[in-house]
Amino acid sequence: MTYPRIVVDTEKIRNNTKIITSMCRELNIDVAGVTKGYCAYPEIVQAMIDGGVDYLADSRILNLKRLDRFQLPKMMIRLPMISEVEDIIRYSDISLNSEMDTVRALSQKAIRQNKIHKILLMIDLGDLREGYFYEEDLCKAIEIIKDLDGIELIGLGTNSMCFGGIIPENKTFKKFKTIKNLIENKFDLKMDFISGGNSSVLHLIMDNKTNEPEDLDIITNLRLGDSLLQGLETAYDIPIEGASDDAFILEAEIIEIKEKPSVPIGKIGRDAFGHVPTFEDKGNIKRIICGVGQQDMDLESLFPLDDNLIILGGSSDHLLIDGSRSDVEYRVGDIVKFSMGYVSMLRLMTSDYIHKVIK
């Protein structure tokens, strides 16, 4: 056995995906399964496909290349770089855009590759990451796109809780609907593809019966990663009924166990990451060190399955745990298991130092 390792239960991901895609389908919303959280490992992609996603989506070309073997249409969900447009055309069917220099470059490459590349224009409804904020800029963009070959504008997209932390609400989509109607009327266009956002929109779908569903009815698509992988909606972290939050488990090996003080001895300077640490004096405690570190995971989103273990902190390749309250008689060489949130999953799946076991 090789440690540390991350064990992935694809059956749980298939089941999560099935529950969530069914929920969306009831509102005529299709789902793009976002694969960037796990570097598009094919067995996990297949679980999302078996669970019912309609598209595959990623933000990186390297991952889109890995998705090439799957039949479903692909979405590039980060704004393309002009330097990568050739690959964007080759490996994706739809991309999200907000810059006309980029769209012109896409158009040229699409013509050369003899393809029609579909685009969504991104609308910024307040989160202040990507997208058009002012309607007049959006209208100018559409004027330009009308004259470009190789490109088909199929709809609009938006995003939330990515930079500004803005929670999507019914009124967010009311505003989106106004913009969509304005464009359709002004340009005599059909915006058939309305991509309403990420896993933070799901709470509105779950609430649909009590909410005003007519505000959501413009959404035809969601781009979901976190919720399918972790079994929760991400605006309020509400678990989704029947879904699992432990499809990804980290297993790390204990390399030291010692009774030592809870407060370091001597003059306190900075830790391995440049922060000045503070400590609570709990006398002598049972300090357990595991052979995994912050290079490979995120301390805030890692949760020991043994509830009585307390994570004290870590350096790049050591994880320190207080084992004083646990009934388990841990020994050096034993394995400690952790469930995790999105950031730890992302780092663990990306790290070359973590052995991947995909079941």
Ligand SMILES: *Cc1c(COP(=O)(O)O)cnc(C)c1O
């Ligand atoms: C990452 C990403 C998503 C998926 O977000 P989740 O919170 O994982 O559902 C959707 N859209 C865009 C543009 C993204 O970058």
